[in-house]
Amino acid sequence: MVKNEMYPEQMFYDNEKVERIIKTVNKRFTTYGYKRIKTPAFEQYDLYSNVKSSINQNEMIKVIDYTGQVLVLRPDMTIPITKELAENYPELANELRYFYVQEVFRQPVDRNDNIESTQAGVEYFCQSSPEADAEVIALACHTMKDLGFMDIKIEIGHAAFFNELVQDLPLTAQQIKQLKTLIQAKNVVEIGPFLQRLDIDAEVRDAIERIPLLYGNPVEVCERARGIALTTKMQDTLDYVMDVYRILNMYGLGQYIVSDLGLINHMGYYSDVIFQGYVEKFGKPVLMGGRYDRLGDEFGATLPAIGFACEIESLVKATENREVTGRFPIDVNIIYEDTQLEQAIAIANELRERNYSVLSFPRHKEQVNRQQSVYTIQLENENNRLDYKEKTIPFFDLNEVLDLLVGVKGATS
Incomplete structure (x- = not known):
């Protein structure tokens, strides 16, 4: 792996910025009533290999302990936190709020990227509701504001809108994966020819082709989306997203919100609302999250939840040309x-x-x-x-x- 060469002064400056960002993030998370939680650095490989919709197993950093058991360096926070709670709470009796700031380890696609990164995030274990989902999205937005970002954009989608449209189609898992990739990339040029090769009703094919275009002002997107919402559940999904947006307006955050019904996160355990956040002059998301109501089922527990995570290193890069403002260190x-x-x-x-x-x-x-x-x-x-x-x-x-x-x-x- 290629390592970045850095002068001691720059290393000190970046380390100081990391600590300031972490402190600001910690403060904001605690203002919403979250308590800090930690998970082990090493986990059993089976924890991830046996969980449906987990991360790509080729990205995991595997080791073998003295007993011959295969372990992995923690590649994700949500799965081990859910497993730990499932051992104590087979059913969710009370709402639980946790946050973390820990390292995760994944094999990078780019050889110049680091295996290790620091994630800060929250997990809110609660029943699904527009109020709860809006609160977590508001927390994400307030965190970015605390860090001094001015041009913030939170994109909100919903996994059920796409899933409801394709669940009864005669498509293989590989075809569904290809279709999700095309929609996520908003590759409208290739989606049409791809669908033409499949045995799909023309009305459904037209609806799928229009999904990548459902992006922008939430009210306008919802109006356009109702034209391709072919089932009652899809209409209900649109109502739900609009309820979340209405509550975010109550927080005074409506100007930061856009709808993206073509948003399909690669973490397959997201089941409902999905969102990601961008800040000025940084070309990739600085935070990603969503609701995962069925992940607890993998561990024999009913633990509906919503959360998000941001990568500290990305936040450092996003503030590269200026000081972190907002909350003072x-x-x-x-x-x-x-x-x-x-x-x-x-x-x-x-x-x-x-x-x-x-x-x-x-x-x-x-x-x-x-x-x-x-x-x-x-x-x-x-x-x-x-x-x-x-x-x-x-x-x-x-x-x-x-x-x-x-x-x-x-x-x-």
Whole structure:
């Protein structure tokens, strides 16, 4: 594998950016009530080889342990999380929200790509509803906004629309796979000749040919799609997608949403809503997700869920020419005179106990150590103050500055 040569300064800069992105992502996930979960780096090969609609087995990194058992380096997060929950929850009694930031390992198609990548994502185990699906898509959109992206586009499709159209057709698994590839690529030139060779009703063939064109404003796409929705289930699917879009408008995110009923994700366990996200000046999706209500069946459990994942390395590349803006990496900078060291330590300790991220340093080192932060505390003899945005608020002691932070935070939340 070819490795990228990088100067130490660039490596440090990229590593710092990775950590800042991960911290921002973690913060946003927790604001939606998600708890962090981890899975083992090595999994049994059978976990993936026996699961229908899993990832390409040729992409898996396989090893043999001392007993001769075949293991794989974790190629996916959703499958092992679902399996782990299935062992404890044969049926979903309560909604569960988990997030992860972990490495996944796959054999790359391009020799210059890395085997290892870092994925951050969420898994929301819940019954299917437009409210739940819209909430997860809103979380994905808010995460991109937190990272400072301005031109965000979330494409929403639905697996059932295509599946309902082709499920009774006399097609082999290979033909279905070819057709999905053509539709996903929006290859309208080859779809027609491909379908002409098959024994398919003309009305159905026409509907399939129009699927790649069902892209754009959700309301307009839905109106056009109703003309090829040949079954009640397809009409219901369109109603569902419009309900999701209506709720996303309530979040104030409607301007970021487009419909793509030709969106067919390669992860075959997605059963309903599918979505992927793009940001400015980056030519491939930075996040992908969808609902997978039947994956738990593979492990003898009923665990309907929806989730998404983003690749941290792609987010780093997408922010290559600028700093990550949005949420600051540090909550509080404390800048103190040498005589105020004890007070600076007391304030820093108390804020860290309250889960603030804090940098503390003497004034003569300010230029070297200071980072962007939400708040700045200035400690001077007889002149302590809290800086927030354009405001400067004086305070006397630790209790007073804590009250100020709570007040300012409450006023802006």
